[in-house]
Amino acid sequence: MSIFVDSNTKVIVQGLTGGQGRFHGLRNRDYGTKVVGGVTPGKGGTDVDGVPIFDSVEEAVAATGADASFVVVPPRFAADAVIEAAQAGIPFIVCITEFIPAQDEARMYNRLRRDFPGTRLLGPNCPGVISPGQCNIGITSGDIALPGGPVGIVSRSGTLTYQALYDLSQKGVGQTTCVGIGGDPVPGTNFIDCLAAFEADPETKAVIMIGEIGGSEEERAAEFIKEKMTKPVVAYIAGVTAPAGKKMGHAGAIISGSQGTAQAKMKALAEAGVTVAKNPTEAAELMVGIVSKLK
Amino acid sequence: MDLFEYQGKQFFAQYGIPTSPGGVATTVDEAVSVADKVGYPAVIKAQVQVGGRGKAGGIKIANNSDEAKTHAGNILGMDIKGHLVKRVWVEHASDIEKEYYASFTLDRAAKLHLAMVSAKGGVDIEEVAATDPDAIVKHHVNPLDGITVSEAREIATRAGIDQPAIEGVAEILVKLYDAFVKGDADLVEINPLILTPDHRVHALDAKVTLDDSASFRHPEWEEFRATQEYDGREKLARELGLNYIGLDGTVGIIANGAGLAMSTLDVVNQVGGNAANFLDLGGGADANTMTSALEVINTDHNVKSVLVNIFGGITRCDLIAKGIIEALSRVELNAPLVIRLDGTNAEEARKIIEPYVSDRLIIRPTMLDAARTAVSLANEGDVK
Numbered sequence: 001m002s003i004f005v006d007s008n009t010k011v012i013v014q015g016l017t018g019g020q021g022r023f024h025g026l027r028n029r030d031y032g033t034k035v036v037g038g039v040t041p042g043k044g045g046t047d048v049d050g051v052p053i054f055d056s057v058e059e060a061v062a063a064t065g066a067d068a069s070f071v072v073v074p075p076r077f078a079a080d081a082v083i084e085a086a087q088a089g090i091p092f093i094v095c096i097t098e099f100i101p102a103q104d105e106a107r108m109y110n111r112l113r114r115d116f117p118g119t120r121l122l123g124p125n126c127p128g129v130i131s132p133g134q135c136n137i138g139i140t141s142g143d144i145a146l147p148g149g150p151v152g153i154v155s156r157s158g159t160l161t162y163q164a165l166y167d168l169s170q171k172g173v174g175q176t177t178c179v180g181i182g183g184d185p186v187p188g189t190n191f192i193d194c195l196a197a198f199e200a201d202p203e204t205k206a207v208i209m210i211g212e213i214g215g216s217e218e219e220r221a222a223e224f225i226k227e228k229m230t231k232p233v234v235a236y237i238a239g240v241t242a243p244a245g246k247k248m249g250h251a252g253a254i255i256s257g258s259q260g261t262a263q264a265k266m267k268a269l270a271e272a273g274v275t276v277a278k279n280p281t282e283a284a285e286l287m288v289g290i291v292s293k294l295k
Numbered sequence: 296m297d298l299f300e301y302q303g304k305q306f307f308a309q310y311g312i313p314t315s316p317g318g319v320a321t322t323v324d325e326a327v328s329v330a331d332k333v334g335y336p337a338v339i340k341a342q343v344q345v346g347g348r349g350k351a352g353g354i355k356i357a358n359n360s361d362e363a364k365t366h367a368g369n370i371l372g373m374d375i376k377g378h379l380v381k382r383v384w385v386e387h388a389s390d391i392e393k394e395y396y397a398s399f400t401l402d403r404a405a406k407l408h409l410a411m412v413s414a415k416g417g418v419d420i421e422e423v424a425a426t427d428p429d430a431i432v433k434h435h436v437n438p439l440d441g442i443t444v445s446e447a448r449e450i451a452t453r454a455g456i457d458q459p460a461i462e463g464v465a466e467i468l469v470k471l472y473d474a475f476v477k478g479d480a481d482l483v484e485i486n487p488l489i490l491t492p493d494h495r496v497h498a499l500d501a502k503v504t505l506d507d508s509a510s511f512r513h514p515e516w517e518e519f520r521a522t523q524e525y526d527g528r529e530k531l532a533r534e535l536g537l538n539y540i541g542l543d544g545t546v547g548i549i550a551n552g553a554g555l556a557m558s559t560l561d562v563v564n565q566v567g568g569n570a571a572n573f574l575d576l577g578g579g580a581d582a583n584t585m586t587s588a589l590e591v592i593n594t595d596h597n598v599k600s601v602l603v604n605i606f607g608g609i610t611r612c613d614l615i616a617k618g619i620i621e622a623l624s625r626v627e628l629n630a631p632l633v634i635r636l637d638g639t640n641a642e643e644a645r646k647i648i649e650p651y652v653s654d655r656l657i658i659r660p661t662m663l664d665a666a667r668t669a670v671s672l673a674n675e676g677d678v679k
Contacts, residue, residue, distance in 0.1 A: 101509035141608035157554020249553020
């Protein structure tokens, strides 16, 4: 089992004819993901390395039965692309685009929430999702993931996610699903969504959560873990030494006033019974210890 | 991008938000001429992007040309918390009956826009939030709906705004929301928003943060960008297209990915060092990006060692290693370099670097080992 995506997930790539879309879309297909089509307005009827291109998401869904979309389009078109996928009835959308204007992002999120409550958006500005051995949508390198579980990973940061995946795989501990929720201020899917899904997934036995400075999602996740989760959680929070008022790369990674510090997040998580690691490698090591005792 | 007060007022003016008549000046003569024009008493305000300028002596009232000359002379060139005053804003001093507060921003937790209005303006609003939270009315606005005048009136009433100011405040709230959305701002704040004895409401200050991601639809922002102040390192990094933030420590940091870069800062700190910067190479860590990164780090004379922390995913480590070697042939580094490469093809990468290893180029297997080495080089000048 896995969460959000599995070996049956049929994916279309919005922007497959672009440089990024082609690179990652075909990589996902080569990993074994069912990439059934691409969408680029005006290029319907052509193909990218054998993958058929459609003019609209609606046409692509009608022709392929796709139930997931991978949005790889430039920032100024991304919000519209996501809404188009939702309108076509796609229930799961992954958007990796970085630098979508904040006003567009807020409207997009609220449009989905109001008009398409059955649609889940992952991202924007995220590395995507991988259920090792089954389905990879996004930019994660499939080589560093190990199928078979029992660990689920949810993270706000790309490279730290890869580090955790790699460290676990090197130590022979597999993953059910690894979800990158992204570093933007208004992520479509948050920690709690993923933690709830991992809690409900019988094959996931433990979860690694990687957070960073900014916002209060980690604190809310800590409350959720305390009240609702039975599975062990190991967490790492990046940005202990980050100064206030400076965006640490991600639009959402900023300490404003006393809000959003790593210390506050770590404290909340520790109080919720989470094992808090000092660095990503230690998170993986602690998880290896937990997994070895599960059997 | 944070705007200076005078730019914030120009920005507000585009959306019809009333401010006091005034002008910006870079010299004493200009300041006096603006003050003469707007009429006395005139306020002379230092233009710096840091709070507490009033207490630092950066805001003065002039009653005549001589006083304007004295104050402008004192304020221009003043150092306020490390910020050099290059410009002053001069405006006609307003008679103030009441001071309020109004702002719009994004509430990340609710994922909605948030209006904040208070009848207790003119002071540090975070202080009010901490000591008297009920004095600030918080009202969520759905970006799909926006805000109506009657809604704004209701917010103003709930905030305890005085009766004669309700209509003026409500109108300004609607315009301020318009500026926030159409102007692609992350924050618009008026503190104080004043009521004059003759019952007019207008903005006495302007704090605006624009969303850099929306630059593509705002060519007019170029003018604001031209006056942004970066330190020398940040300026160069910006020109080279790097995601860089200057800090005060001695260990230069280069990493790929924002999370990993942040994490590298933390690990350096954990082993007793201090980072000189945050630098995220982004996805494509090739020879050109690496060269740019090393060039920027080289301009920082506090740097005693450089830590390169790379995790290769799709970008394979062997390619990154070739990039590092190529970059090192182009840039002569002032400080020793410690490299940690992990992930896809890390073994091949280490083999590529091995022939070049010396006491100036060190390779370490883990992030923690690399941080320890870089920190001992920075602190003691050698490897423990």
